[in-house]
Amino acid sequence: MAGPGTAAQPLRVAIVGAGPTGYYVAEHLFRQAELVVEIDMFDRLPTPYGLVRAGVAPDHQKIKSVTEAFDRIAATPGFRFFGGVELGKHLSVEDLRGHYHQIVYATGAQTDRRMGIPGEDLLGSHPATEFVAWYNGHPDYRDYQFDLTCERAAVVGVGNVAVDVARILCRSTEELAKTDIADYALEALATSRVREVVLLGRRGPAQAAFTNPEIKELGELADAEVATLPEEVELDPLSRAALERIPDRATQKKVEILASYAGRPASRKSRLLVVRFLVSPVELRGDTTGRLTSMRLVRNRLVATETGTLQPKPTDRFEELAVGLVFRSVGYRGVPLPGVPFHDAWGVILNDKGRVLDPDARKPLSGEYTAGWIKRGPTGVIGTNKPDAGETVACMAEDVAAGRTLTPSQPSAEAAEKLVRLRQPKFISYPDWLRLDELEVDRGRAAGQPRIKMTRVEEMLAALGR
């Protein structure tokens, strides 16, 4: 019996999530020479590209240029995009099972991990993800308010997202005005009174997750000086031994850069960005109105686990830091999808090389797959999702060959589109998106910006005459 994947019956695949991983899954699927594939990609937002649009910092346009590659993939015959269509709201997993042979969940890690300390919900304490989505013009976050009237802000975490947040807070208005930052965010940041931003790492400089280009960039800000504390960037004996054991050039360089920030002379720049190490917040404190006023930090020392990983251990030394704004960036986790098994402890969809597993039987569910951050957790750079998607697609191809697919009652592009039109008549197609893209870039050109984003769904629909 011939399975799907022929010209007569193409393999119909639904990809949920239009971030980098969704595109990489599509790319790998289209490269399966022996399969004729039709792909419908869904996203709850009207716009594609996931975190490349809503996460990557606006002053990192070079990284955002990866979207050109995504547009090439989307131009492949057999590819369609349905923006503004949400799983669980407009379509159910059952609907997808009725129209596709295979479903891929690539929804990423949409929420942040909590610190789990008292005071975390005081006014002025936010997840970094909300701030990032806000300055990037994410429609769900555009109306959030961040009080930028305080003198000092802290960012908990030393990953690249934490660095992005700190850097955006320290950029001058002139620097930001050249980016595609959301217009309301540019306005708000222009009147920011934040003069000092403190990045807080619980481990030492050698263990920090940020990469060297990011940390080097902090030393080149137009109107903000960067500083580290000499006693915190000097390596402890364990870190030094670990670096000798694993002589990683990038880590050595990272430590060198951070150490060079310790001795910088005072400058006339109007802002200061301090990168701290070996400290963990233990409590956020506020005033009687519930507004954040300070945080209590504990100094850590490093201890080695059995595998040689250096982990922080709190000492009995504490300090108090006056802050009016705190962004936590201590990790991200996926959000469960309605009708899809979820591994709550790790914040991922339980899977075996991308095959979604039944949580009880631990056996693969027929026709359901996952890729990217919702599959393995939030690690790596954008490109890391490509081999990850490749692993998933290899399983998909193997299952097609073995005849293990879903058996949809209506496996046609027309039937799927009819269903979407019925449930979400205001969906955005790829041609629609390319039109919006053009409009955004046009608006930006006049202002000397890469683009001026549309940040409301109604605005996008109106621009399309809908």
Added chain:
Amino acid sequence: MNIASVLASKGVRVVTIGPDASIRQALSLLAEHNIGAVVVVDAVSRPVGILSERDIVRAASRDEGVFALKVATIMTRQVILGSPSDDLESVGSTMIERRIRHLPVVDAGKLVGIVSIGDIVKAQRDRYQGEVDTLQLQILGPDPPKGAPAR
């Protein structure tokens, strides 16, 4: 990158055996699951040892009656345990230096997974491949799509 991200797409199933089971039983588990080691756990699922192909080969070279031996008699008792928050690089180096090919991972005393040296190599390869790909794209621009004429 930590070990949790390696475990997440491995199905979280760890093949275990009791210390009183026979080597014959252990061998059929290894063959059935196509793996190189089983974690030996006590009655409350705490890891008490690991039994690898090498342990069995070593025992077989001394004793032809190896099949009937109990797992506990030849297993490796000094097991290095990992935690989901351990760094990939540290775990990889420890496995290379100590010549370990399988590392059970425990979280709050509970066995939650096992990583093999192959898993570590794969995670590192994917990471480097991803970085190289990202850089190439930024320098050279995207590949043309399948079936489309070259630019």
